Amino acid sequence: MKICLISPPYNSAVKSVVGVSSPPLGLAYLASVLRDNHEVRIIDSNILDYSMEDVRRELKDFYPDIVGITSVTPSIPQAYAVAKIAKDVRKDCTVVMGGPHVTFLPVQTLRECEYVDIIVKGEGERTVEELTKAVENGVSLEKVRGITFRKGDKIIDNKPMPFIKNIDEIPFPSRDLLPFDKYQANGVRYTTMLTSRGCPFGCSFCASSRLFGGYWRGRSPKNVLEEMRIIYEDYNTKNVEFLDDTFTLNQKRAEEICDGIIREGWDITWGASSRVDTLTRRLVEKMKRAGCWVLYLGIESGCQRILNGVGKRITLEQVKKAVRIVKNAGIEVLGSFIIGFPDDTLKSIKQTIKFAKSLNIDYAQFSILTPYPGTPVFNYAVENDLLLTKDWSKYTAIDPIMKIKGITEKQLKSFLRKAYISFYLRPKIIWRWIRNRQFTFVKNGVRAVINYLRGRT
Known part of the structure; x- marks a missing residue:
C-alpha cells in the first residue's frame, strides 16, 4: 500500500519567533516500521513551508491508500483540514490521526472531525503494524490494539497496545525520507x-x-x-x-x-x-x-x-x-x-x-x-x-x-x-x-x- 505520513501546516509560536522547525521524529519512526512492506512518504509541511494547497498537490501526486496525520493540541484545526483534503483527493483512503491530543480525546476527535477514520492512541509503532495489515487485508479493526475507530454510526474504543519494553527493538527513524538539509x-x-x-x-x-x-x-x-x-x-x-x-x-x-x-x-x-x-x-x-x-x-x-x-x-x-x-x-x-x-x-x-x-x-x-x-x-x-x-x-x-x-x-x-x-x-x-x-x-x-x-x- 501507499502510506503518506503528514505533519500539517502549522506556524507555531516557536517557529514564528525562533525560525526553527524540528524534524517530525514520530513520523520518521513510524515510517521505519512500515517501509519494508509499504511505499511510504513523509510530508513535513512546516519545514517545506507548505500551504494546504501544497499538501493537496502532494496527495494528488502520491494518491495514498492511507494518510497518517500527526498533531499537537494547537495544531488540531490544521490536522482536521488535512484530513478533509485527504478525503477530497481520495474518498476511499483511510485517514488515521495520532499524537498526544487525540490519544487523550479519541472519541471527541472523531466526533469533531468527520474525515478522520481511526485514532492511534499512544505509542504507535506496533499499532500501525497491526492496523496496516488489517486495512490491507480488509479485516475487522476490532482486534487491532491501541485504536479508536468508526464502525457505521458507532465509535469503537479498542484495548490499549502494551508498551514496547525494549525500545532498542524499534528501528532508527527514517531521516532519509525527510528533507534533512533543511x-x-x-x-x-x-x-x-x-x-x-x-x-x-x-x-x-x-x-x-x-x-x-x-x-x-x-x-x-x-x-x-x-x-x-x-x-x-x-x-x-x-x-x-x-x-x-x-x-x-x-x-x-x-x-x-x-x-x-x-x-x-x-x-x-x-x-x-x-x-x-x-x-x-x-x-x-x-x-x-x-x-x-x-x-x-x-x-x-x-x-x-x-x-x-x-x-x-x-x-x-x-x-x-x-x-x-x-x-x-x-x-x-x-x-x-x-x-x-x-x-x-x-x-x-x-x-x-x-x-x-x-x-x-x-x-x-x-x-x-x-x-x-x-x-x-x-x-x-x-x-x-x-x-x-x-x-x-x-x-x-x-x-x-x-x-x-x-x-x-x-x-x-x-x-x-x-x-x-x-x-x-x-x-x-x-x-x-x-x-x-x-x-x-x-x-x-x-x-x-x-x-x-x-x-x-
Whole structure:
C-alpha cells in the first residue's frame, strides 16, 4: 500500500519567533516500521513551508491508500483540514490521526472531525503494524490494539497496545525520507534524537507520564551511539537535541553515552532536558567533555508552595545547587518557568520572576499554564468549569486558557511580557550575548518573543 505520513501546516509560536522547525521524529519512526512492506512518504509541511494547497498537490501526486496525520493540541484545526483534503483527493483512503491530543480525546476527535477514520492512541509503532495489515487485508479493526475507530454510526474504543519494553527493538527513524538539509539552526544543520521514553513523575501540568504509562524506558548506550554515528558520519551533522523528558534520569546510562561520545572523538555539540534532582558534578562535567552545551531545566516556579502543589517534587534549594553545578562545568542553562497555576497568586508569580532573575541562568522560557488534554490540570479545569476556551488553536502557552482566582487574563499576559523583558533586558544578559556568539538563533528568538508578546498584549 501507499502510506503518506503528514505533519500539517502549522506556524507555531516557536517557529514564528525562533525560525526553527524540528524534524517530525514520530513520523520518521513510524515510517521505519512500515517501509519494508509499504511505499511510504513523509510530508513535513512546516519545514517545506507548505500551504494546504501544497499538501493537496502532494496527495494528488502520491494518491495514498492511507494518510497518517500527526498533531499537537494547537495544531488540531490544521490536522482536521488535512484530513478533509485527504478525503477530497481520495474518498476511499483511510485517514488515521495520532499524537498526544487525540490519544487523550479519541472519541471527541472523531466526533469533531468527520474525515478522520481511526485514532492511534499512544505509542504507535506496533499499532500501525497491526492496523496496516488489517486495512490491507480488509479485516475487522476490532482486534487491532491501541485504536479508536468508526464502525457505521458507532465509535469503537479498542484495548490499549502494551508498551514496547525494549525500545532498542524499534528501528532508527527514517531521516532519509525527510528533507534533512533543511533542518537548520542559525544556518547549521541539526537534528533531534530520542534516547528514552516516558517519565515516572506525575506533574499535574504535564501529560508525558500518562502518555507513556507512568514509567521510563531507556535505550541502551550502545544503541544510542549507533544512531549518533549514523547522524555524524552519514548525515554529516554535528548538532543534536535530545528530546527525552529527562536525559539524566538514569545517571549511569547518561555517563556511558557520554563516555562513548568522548571515546569516538566526535566533534559534536548537543543539548538535553533534565531535572535538577538528577544532576551531579561528576555527571555534568562528563557531559561537558562529551559536547553538551546547554541543559534545559524545568524549574517551573519560584514559590515552594506552588512546586509542592503541582507535584514537581523538587525544592528551590535543589534548583540553586543544580544551576551552580551546571554553570561551573561550563554548560549553559535554559530555565523553564510557568505562571498561572491554579493556586498562583500575584505574589507567587512575582516570586517566580524574581527567582528566575536571581539564578545564574543564560536563558529563561516563560509560559502561561496551558491545561492540555491528558493532564490532571485539564481534568481539574473541566470539572470546575475553569476553561476559558476550547478553541484548541489558542492552547499555545502564550494565551490564558483557564480562570485563576484573583488574577485576570490581562494581568497574566502583562506578567508574561514583563517576565521576558525584565529577564533579558539586563546588562549582564546583554553582555553575555555580546560575548558568546554561539547559537545566536536562541538570542534572536528571545528578542522576537518579546516583540511577539508586545504585539499581543
